[in-house]
Amino acid sequence: MTQEHTDHDAMVRRWTEIADDDLEIAGMILDSGSRALAQAGFHAQQAVEKMLKALLVIHGADPAETHDLNRLLFRLRSLEPDLMSKLGPIRDLTPYAVFHRYPPRVPAYERELDRATVLCDVMTARAACQTLDQIVEAHLARRARARARFPKPVSCRR
Numbered sequence: 001m002t003q004e005h006t007d008h009d010a011m012v013r014r015w016t017e018i019a020d021d022d023l024e025i026a027g028m029i030l031d032s033g034s035r036a037l038a039q040a041g042f043h044a045q046q047a048v049e050k051m052l053k054a055l056l057v058i059h060g061a062d063p064a065e066t067h068d069l070n071r072l073l074f075r076l077r078s079l080e081p082d083l084m085s086k087l088g089p090i091r092d093l094t095p096y097a098v099f100h101r102y103p104p105r106v107p108a109y110e111r112e113l114d115r116a117t118v119l120c121d122v123m124t125a126r127a128a129c130q131t132l133d134q135i136v137e138a139h140l141a142r143r144a145r146a147r148a149r150f151p152k153p154v155s156c157r158r
Contacts, residue, residue, distance in 0.1 A: 008057070009140060015054035015063075016136060019129055022047035026122045030115070037118045041096035044118075044125035045069070048090050049097070051132035055080065058139045067097030086131050088124045096121070 026043035029036050045067070052072040053063035059079045066072065069090050076083055100113060 009143070012054050012057050012136060012140065015050050015057060016133060019047040019050035019054070022050065023122075023126060023129055026125070030119060030122060037113045037115060038096065038100040041093070041113070041118050041121055042101055044122040045093040045096040048093055048125050048128050048132070051129050051136070052076065054136050055083075055132060055139075058136060058143075067094065069094045080135065083135075086135075087128045090124060090128050093121055093125060 022043040026040045026047065029040035029043070034040075048069060049067060049072065052069065055076060056063045056072070056079075059076075061075065061079070064072070064075065073084060073087075073090075
């Protein structure tokens with residue numbers, strides 16, 4: 001395996017590891033009984049965002065500095081045509097990235113944050129991350145098989 005492939009795969013894995021951390025933190029906040037519901041939602045949103053960005057990196061695309069899950073999905077639509085049908089209602093997670101973590105803005109967001117809503121959103125994020133992780137792992141496995149079958153040729157020049 002070349003250094004380039006190792007670095008690329010390591011970068012993809014780093015995105016997925018941080019996504020796992022975000023999901024763990026979201027669960028810890030909810031399990032603690034804390035009133036920090038917006039922060040639990042934030043970490044759930046961040047987990048999905050990072051998994052989508054890992055998928056962009058696999059395809060050689062710049063992950064872009066956005067928290068808007070719809071924008072990330074839009075960028076992935078030609079690379080992963082069936083992706084939207086495999087994920088749940090993740091667009092409800094985008095407001096957690098910024099909106100819910102600051103004092104109310106005008107116009108007010110129509111969804112109230114209560115423990116049941118946030119728990120449902122965290123579960124949606126977990127399911128989406130699990131699906132995205134399976135897609136990411138399948139891509140990494142295909143890349144590894146292709147590298148094994150077609151190793152980089154050694155130059156004979158001196």
